[in-house]
Amino acid sequence: MSDFARDRRLLDALAELSVEAGRAILDVYEGGSIEARAKDDRSPVTDADERAEAILIAGLDKLMPGVPVIAEEASSRDGVRSDAPPAFLLVDPLDGTREFLAKNGEFTVNIGYVENGEPVLGCVFAPALGALWIGSIALGAKAARAGLREIPSSDAYQPIAARHAADAALCAVASRSHSDPTTEEFLSTLNVASRRSAGSSLKFCLVAEGEADVYPRFGPTMEWDTAAGHAVLAAAGGAVLKPDGSPFGYGKAEDGFRNGPFVAWGARG
Ligand SMILES: Nc1ncnc2c1ncn2[C@@H]1O[C@H](COP(=O)(O)O)[C@@H](OP(=O)(O)O)[C@H]1O
Ligand SMILES: [Mg+2]
DSSP states (O other): HHHHHHHHHHHHHHHHHHHHHHHHHHHHHHHSSSSOOTTSOOOOEEEHHHHHHHHHHHHHHHSTTTTTEEEEEHHHHOOOOSOSSEEEEEEEEEHHOOOOHHHSSEEEEEEEEEEETTTEEEEEEEETTTTEEEEEETTTTEEEOOOTTOOOOOOGEEEEEBBBOOGGGGGEESSSSSHHHHHHHTTTOOOOOEEEEEOOOOOHHHHHTTSSSEEEEOOBHHHHHHHHHHHHHHHHTTTEOTTSOOBBSSSGGGGTTTTTOOOEOOOOO
């Protein structure tokens, strides 16, 4: 199978699977008061995170048998593996748990596929917005808006592309729930004309759609928080780099799959 045919098949299947996980998340979201428990790192987890992750892991096992899956909740429970396979999936079933608890809709289901340290294919789905972004390096990126709980039809998709911004008129996007002084310091070195805040991996999608130009993140994140959004942005012509401009890679098993600082950029050059 060519890369194109493989990616087309995978992206369609990941879209469907993330909508299925999104339905389980919405059942909890719309079901009255949500009970949050604190994990070992003191971040919150709910039934929605756990139900969505179980759906994703079962679906990925059928779709890509034998490909290791590194997922947030299983990693919190059992620890992360000590080696990085040459190809693997990174899953965050509910990124932006704080946004989920605040009921502001800015949370996402994330599936990223990494080959040789690079996120080559990804799917980000925002269940409460009915918004889906998929992309691969070989095929490019596209986005769909559909009704809640619906799998978008093929004509619901539009191609997306990161934009070329004039240096003097950058729109920067930053976390709604986690800010840190180093990120602010970095932003003060750019000519930022406007600012937006968003929860979860939606920040990558805003840059991928050409609605923002830069998303700097110096505070802590894990590889499963960023792989899917990174893949969509790279497929849309943007890039995620370390602050010094060197490549930002995945499979950092020696760091427990923790990310260092990064800057997500729109189209440049
Ligand atoms: N102290 C910390 N350590 C590790 N990850 C953290 C963290 N604070 C925030 N994060 C990560 O940032 C993500 C939220 O990003 P944002 O602030 O952009 O919405 C969280 O995802 P989860 O909500 O999946 O736990 C979490 O993984
Ligand atoms: Mg997350």
